[in-house]
Amino acid sequence: MDHFTDAVIIGGGPAGSSCGIYLQRVGISNMIIEKRSFPKDKLCAGLVTEKTYRQLSKLIKTAVGTDVPDEIFCDKSKRIKLFYKDEPLTDSAVSSLFRLVFRRDLDGYLIETYKKTGGVLYENRTVKEYDLDNNTLSLDNGDTVKYKYLIGADGALSPTRKALGYKSPDYIFCTETFVPKTAAFDDNCVRIYFGYLNKGYVWVFPHKDTLCVGLGDEYRKKTEYEKVLRAFLLSNGLDDGSCKIKGAFIPYGECPDQKRGCKNAVLIGDAGGFADQITGEGLYFALSTGEAAANAVINALSGKADLKKEFCRQTAKFAEIVKHSAKKGKMFYMDPVMNAFRKKIKGKNGPVAYFCDNQISEYNYDYSDITKLFTDYKAGGR
Helix, strand or coil, rough: EEEEEEEEEEEECHHHHHHHHHHHCCCCCCEEEEECCCCCCCCCCCEHHHEEEEEEEHHHHHHHHHHHHCHCCCCCEEEEEEEEEEEEEEEEEEEEEEEEHHHHHHHHHHHHHHHHHHHHHHCCCEEEEEEEECEEEEEEECEEEEEEEEEEECCCCCCCHHCCCCCCCCCEEEEEEEEECCCCCCCCCCCEEEEECCCCCEEEEEEEEEEEEEEECCCCCCHHHHHHHHHHHHHHHCCCCCCEEEEEEEEEEEECCCCCCCCCCCHHHHCCCCCCCCCCCHHHHHHHHHHHHHHHHHHHHHHCCCCCHHHHHHHHHHHHHHHHHHHHHHHHHCHHHHHHHHHCCCCCCHHHHHHHHHHCCCCCCHHHCHHHHHHHHHHHCC
C-alpha cells in the first residue's frame, strides 16, 4: 500500500506526538510511524519541571482546548536532598513544583491526544529503507510512504539520524527500576546521590507508592551499571533481589549540525541530541523541538521559510544549552571540582534551592556563565 503525506514522523514519543499534534491543529497531513505499540514503557526518571509543564500545557491546550489532567501525574515534590554516597549534603525546600510521571502514562496520553485530533498512527512498524532522493520510505510490512518532509523522532539510537548521515553522539547509559517505598524514603523528597559513578549520579524519586531508582553515567563498556545500581539498592534496603532493572541510552555532548545534510529532514528530541547533560532532562527538549519542527514545516509549506533554516533558528537556544551543559557537566565530575563542591555545598540549602528554582525549573541562566546565578543569589542577601 502507498501512503502520501506532507510530513512523516518517525517515532511516537513526546517529541513525535507533539510535532504531530501541532501539525494536526493547522490541518497539515502527517503520520507517525512507531516501532512499538502503545501503551509502552520508556526508561525515564519522569521528573517534569515547571518549564516542561508549561510546554506540555501549551500543547494540550492547542490540541483539545483543556489543561493537562492532574491525574496524569503520579506524585509531586517541593523538596530535594543531595548526597555524596551516604553522606547528606543538603536538604532544600524549593519554590517550584516538581511533578512526577510514569512515562508509560505520559506517552500513552500524548499519543491518544494525537489520535483524537485525527492523527494517523502506524504502530509496530519500522522503516526498512530510506530513499532520501525520492522522499520515500519503505516499511517492514511492504508499504511505502511518500512525503514532503521527514521528521526523525526515534530516540537516542535513531536509525533516521544514521540514514541522514549524521555522526552518532557519545552516550550516557541509564539503568532504572521501581521498588516499593520504605519508611526511610517516605518523605516525598527528590534525592540525588553523587560519588557512585564516574560522570553521573543516582536518583531516587517518589512515584506514588513506589520509588523510581536509577542512575545515569557517561557510557563505558567495562562499567557494570546494573551491578552498581543493585549495590546501591541493597545498601539502602530497597532490593530483595527480585526487582527488574532495565537500561537505555541518552545522547551526550553537542547536537549534530542540522544546517547541513538532507534539506527536507530534521531530527528532534533525543534523535537530535537534545538533552541537558548536567541534569539529564530530555522531556522539555522533546516537547519544544517537536513544536519547532511543526512550525518549520508550516512555514516551509507556506513558502515563508526554508525548513532547515527555520528549524535551526527556532532550536538554536536549545542546542546552546546542550553544548554548554556538556562542557560544564564534564568539568563538574572531575575529582578536584567534585571534592570542592562537596565541601562548599554541605549544609548550604539555600543555594541549591535557588539553583533548582532558577536553572533546573526555568533556565533563567546560561550554563556558559552559571557563576552569575550564585553571584545573584549572594547579592539577594540570602
